[in-house]
Amino acid sequence: LICHSEEVGSVKGVDVKKLTVALAGNANVGKSVVFNQLTGLHQHVGNWPGKTVKRAEGTLSFNGYTIDVVDLPGIYSLSTFSLEERVSREYIALEHPDALINVVDASSLERNLFFTIQLLELEPHLIIGLNQMDMAEKKGIKIDVQKLSQHLDVPVVPMAAVKNKGLKELMEEVIRLHEKDSDPPNSPSYGIEIETVIKEVVEKIKFEFTYPKRWLAIKLLEGDDEIETLCYSMSPELATTIKELRSRVEALHGHDSASVIASERYTKASRIATTVATLTEPETNIWKRVEELTSHPILGYMIMLAVVFSMFYTIFNFGDFFSGVLSSIFDLLKFSYYQTFGAGTIQTFLWEGLIEGVNAGISIALPYIVPFFLTLSILEDTGYLARVAFLMDSLMHKIGLHGKGFIPLMLGFGCNVPACLGCSIMETERERLICAFVSSLVPCAARSIVIMGLVATYVGFEWAVALYLLDFLLIFLLGRIAYKALPGEPVGLIMEMPTYKNPSTKVTLQRTWFKLKSFIFEAFPIMVIGNLGIFLANSLGILSLVEKIFTPVTVWWLGLPAATGVVLIFGVLRKELTLILLASIMGTTNFALILTPVQMFVFAFVVMIYVPCIATIAVLAKEFGSKAAAVISLTEVILAVVLGGILSRFILIFGII
């Protein structure tokens, strides 16, 4: 964190000067580390207007400037393949940040420069932050920073953001560039044949538009749908010219013009990379060996199982312990509260109606979520999650998702909330939705409590396992149905396999805190309101009415006691509450006295499938809109009820349990 706030406004007595800076770059280049180091705790994450893409923004004070930093999504090109790409190019072209920092991974210069060249075509005030210089050196790559700067005609600042190196220089460069107030650099030129064609298109573009003409010309040749529609609406005669030129390029190079332009860019990137970088023998280290082992066709899976198992084991134990501690603190507080204030209507309302909602969030959700976010952050920063995605790719394809989709599913076992938030790693809206849908069916810690506490304890461990297997089968089938039903083409896996690296403690903690903060701000109010709503409904006697209305479903169809109707409604708040409430309504914790084994199995099944909890619904609504959240919730309720009844009859007819 660079912060000289005391200097703000003191320079020559003028007002604070404001700058807007955007960060752009590939994934895995340490862009978010740069962002976190620059803005520290002064940041907020929202969505791009009307999009499900995260927009992280933060501020810092530096040498008399207040600098607003916008972190653009990590992408590899500026086409319209993903929402992220669209958001980024619109931002750069339309909002004109004072400086655009292209964070570049020094150890993978070629691919990064491919993106740099595309950025330059948009003619921004570009600065290259040449990051991970330390990692590159370990790989035996030495880069001539001066030369790189000359080749591209942009300032280049060497950095190692994880170690907080080079960030001050980067900001100084931003200010220098701003004060110099020169024209943006020219974009690099390609081979002579393609340049002639580009020039021809540029001459044909008569209208003025926010995007640079050269960029429009290149995009038209590449066949970018969005730009085509835009340009052809302004000058329809352009369409025939472009078609003609495209076929000329194709005839000349033997590939379609989009491939030709991509090749030209890569040739350029490759040429620059080879002139500025010298390669020596890399340092040998054990990480290389670990990399091979963790993606090995046999050992890789064994290691993954061990890692995932120990992760869950630790999280559950940690969560269980702290959940217990926090619950007893709350119980103590509750006791002294009623001791001090008495148990009148208002006092009861305050505690049961308002504070209990907070209690649920703090003592049930947080103890599991904090270690979850923390371990996830570490696994992500080290580069292990990419291996998991690699290993699980072929299985995940069966439900129409690729390997990366396994990560949210895995998270779902702890809590569906981070799982649904984690779906943003998928590339397209379609993939994200399928992924969130199946994630919301994963038995989270709360559901596991019901399954374990009821079925495993009273019916038998093998029946608990059967429930899990049933759930996995359902996830598989529903995933497949969603995959067939939703329009669009499934997306294959393609990603960089990052080398392992040590995560920075500061960045990991910061990231965990931000995830936690957004969880608290989003989920807590809903938990409190939900709790209040049910409390009021209960005191007004609506709940017993509901119980009666639900009787046909609960008693006749599912074969459960009538009290389960109310219990299942409360369960929307927290699923483990179903068990706790059932005990308190029935007046015993010995469930064998009140439920038959079949009823237990069916009850646990319904709890497992019917609507995700209120916090998950809230996240779904936020990420995908309230309509999608409602559809998912409703589908799951119908599914739970229909299948629960069938299951109940099936078990009774065959007398299995």
Added chain:
Amino acid sequence: MRLGEKGKVAFIKGGDGSSRRLMDMGLCPGTEFTVVNALPFHGPLEVIVRRTSLVLGRGLAEKVYVEMLYSKEEIEKTSHPVLKSVIK
């Protein structure tokens, strides 16, 4: 292609989306690469391209038509120092 073999992208077949992504990640026509890892059951491949490691789902990989450069045997057998450094 088998493990350890080196090839060159001849052309990419398939929808606009997938060929774009492949090219964006550096697999455009004429690019050389080496297959270093492949998972069973139609699993993804790991290739070294442009000095970095890239993971490729089998579905996407099948869209890439390649020109074989050196087989594994050739890479192992060769004693020519220049050729060796090229294929390495």
